[in-house]
Amino acid sequence: GQQVMQIPQYQHVQEGEDFTTYCNSSTTLSNIQWYKQRPGGHPVFLIQLVKSGEVKKQKRLTFQFGEAKKNSSLHITATQTTDVGTYFCAGTTGNQGGKLIFGQGTELSVKP
Amino acid sequence: GAVVSQHPSRVICKSGTSVKIECRSLDFQATTMFWYRQFPKKSLMLMATSNEGSKATYEQGVEKDKFLINHASLTLSTLTVTSAHPEDSSFYICSARDRGRGNYGYTFGSGTRLTVV
Numbered sequence: 001g002q003q004v005m006q007i008p009q010y011q012h013v014q015e016g017e018d019f020t021t022y023c024n025s026s027t028t029l030s031n032i033q034w035y036k037q038r039p040g041g042h043p044v045f046l047i048q049l050v051k052s053g054e055v056k057k058q059k060r061l062t063f064q065f066g067e068a069k070k071n072s073s074l075h076i077t078a079t080q081t082t083d084v085g086t087y088f089c090a091g092t093t094g095n096q097g098g099k100l101i102f103g104q105g106t107e108l109s110v111k112p
Numbered sequence: 113g114a115v116v117s118q119h120p121s122r123v124i125c126k127s128g129t130s131v132k133i134e135c136r137s138l139d140f141q142a143t144t145m146f147w148y149r150q151f152p153k154k155s156l157m158l159m160a161t162s163n164e165g166s167k168a169t170y171e172q173g174v175e176k177d178k179f180l181i182n183h184a185s186l187t188l189s190t191l192t193v194t195s196a197h198p199e200d201s202s203f204y205i206c207s208a209r210d211r212g213r214g215n216y217g218y219t220f221g222s223g224t225r226l227t228v229v
Contacts, residue, residue: 099158102155102156105154
């Protein structure tokens with residue numbers, strides 16, 4: 001079945017350092033979404049990418065969708081302690097009724 | 113907008129009993145809702161797709177008779193964990209999508225932490 005792989009599993013950074021998490025799908029995606037889950041919380045939607053090669057920015061966060069629509073990345077510039085949490089990518093394909101398949105997540109910790 | 117309410121947030125039950133979890137879309141109609149299970153420090157595992165007015169679609173390996181899903185209205189889906197056992201202890205989360213909001217993603221409920229003792 002469809003799989004979405006995400007690396008790294010954990011990332012510990014010093015405040016101010018950059019952070020990147022990568023996502024790869026075994027199949028071509030219709031779109032890819034990114035979510036953030038704080039410890040003890042639930043996933044919160046960050047962004048959706050739909051077009052091949054798309055790049056979107058939200059302040060210090062940059063999201064990319066690969067040309068083949070099978071990989072994506074999230075880059076955070078100059079991390080802050082408020083960035084702490086687990087970041088998940090999640091993809092959908094056109095023939096699965098809209099269901100999201102989640103990557104394993106990358107847990108980010110930021111040392112002040 | 114696009115608020116999903118999930119209750120209860122925490123529940124402790126005895127082994128052998130059943131627990132019902134509710135998921136409501138408060139400001140939009142959801143013909144489809146999704147139920148996930150999450151273990152500590154793990155990803156979200158899709159359990160089933162809840163379809164309004166019809167049977168749920170379960171993912172491979174998920175027991176239909178164990179996890180009963182009912183989606184009787186456009187704003188409510190319920191997940192009942194029947195004859196719960198300690199291994200059913202987990203974090204259960206529902207999600208839905210407001211199709212009227214274009215590029216917005218899925219909204220998740222706040223989750224239900226189930227502990228079976």
